[in-house]
Amino acid sequence: MKTLEISSPAKLNLFLDVLRKRPDGYHDLVTLFERISLSDTIRLTKTAGDEIVISASGEAIPVDSTNLAYQAADLIKRSCSIRSGLKIEIQKNIPVGAGLAGGSSNAASVLLGSAKLFGLKLTKKRLIFYANKLGSDVAFFIFDRKFAVGYGRGGRLRSVLMPKTVKLWHLLFSPHIKVMTKDVYGLLDKEEKLKLTKKRHDVNILISYLRNKDRRFFNQHIYNRLSETVMKSYRLVSELRSDLLQSGLEHVHMSGSGPTLFTVFMSRKEAQEALDRLSGRFRDRCRIFLASTV
Numbered sequence: 124m125k126t127l128e129i130s131s132p133a134k135l136n137l138f139l140d141v142l143r144k145r146p147d148g149y150h151d152l153v154t155l156f157e158r159i160s161l162s163d164t165i166r167l168t169k170t171a172g173d174e175i176v177i178s179a180s181g182e183a184i185p186v187d188s189t190n191l192a193y194q195a196a197d198l199i200k201r202s203c204s205i206r207s208g209l210k211i212e213i214q215k216n217i218p219v220g221a222g223l224a225g226g227s228s229n230a231a232s233v234l235l236g237s238a239k240l241f242g243l244k245l246t247k248k249r250l251i252f253y254a255n256k257l258g259s260d261v262a263f264f265i266f267d268r269k270f271a272v273g274y275g276r277g278g279r280l281r282s283v284l285m286p287k288t289v290k291l292w293h294l295l296f297s298p299h300i301k302v303m304t305k306d307v308y309g310l311l312d313k314e315e316k317l318k319l320t321k322k323r324h325d326v327n328i329l330i331s332y333l334r335n336k337d338r339r340f341f342n343q344h345i346y347n348r349l350s351e352t353v354m355k356s357y358r359l360v361s362e363l364r365s366d367l368l369q370s371g372l373e374h375v376h377m378s379g380s381g382p383t384l385f386t387v388f389m390s391r392k393e394a395q396e397a398l399d400r401l402s403g404r405f406r407d408r409c410r411i412f413l414a415s416t417v
Contacts, residue, residue: 133223170208181215191230220301222379231264292394
């Protein structure tokens with residue numbers, strides 16, 4: 124095998140609570156990940172030399188060693204003594220800097236794809252170990268679950284068993300700005316509100332409503348500690364959320380460190396009807412995607 128093509132899905136955070144700042148400068152958190160159908164496509168080709176070469180279409184992304192996909196390939200090559208080179212072609216569909224973990228997903232896809240392309244017999248445990256060296260969200264995509272709870276920086280994962288009938292549908296509204304995760308956490312730290320004594324939201328309550336497909340209470344218990352910070356600091360995002368709510372959407376949530384906003388529906392029909400109603404009004408202000416749990 125010389126070439127391999129692999130899908131690289133996005134994620135949503137249905138729950139994200141920040142517990143405390145760690146001595147290493149990162150933050151301990153609890154999050155509920157959902158893997159969704161919006162995806163990039165990664166094409167890997169084994170080459171004769173020993174170089175890693177990246178090309179990308181769609182949004183402008185780095186094609187050097189600052190790209191997580193490059194770092195994933197380099198980690199595999201160094202750790203497994205791979206002498207062959209690797210060409211990585213990325214077809215971008217997931218917006219960059221949008222809170223959807225497109226870069227982390229690309230890195231996970233390169234880890235998985237490289238292991239297969241080079242015939243490496245790496246366990247999932249080993250791949251998750253590599254993933255956590257690269258970034259906080261990478262391990263979720265190696266974990267290969269529709270839903271999972273993440274702890275610590277997000278790389279300690281727990282499976283969430285769901286009935287096969289549980290499938291969410293979403294509209295994603297991604298404003299034409301990038302919000303960097305490190306900037307949001309910096310703003311959060313300045314707020315000085317990370318108190319251990321403050322009331323905590325419970326991810327397990329949210330999971331129980333999801334299992335029962337209770338849309339009303341599920342929507343009410345979706346939580347993102349970073350949302351408040353982003354809404355205060357990024358006027359474009361807060362205004363978009365306000366206008367979406369005024370347009371008739373009952374609940375509008377934010378994924379990760381933003382700025383992507385999303386809705387939750389229990390059927391494609393509901394999501395499509397909302398898309399048909401709203402796309403003309405909001406398409407100039409943001410990219411809009413229809414996506415589902417995968």
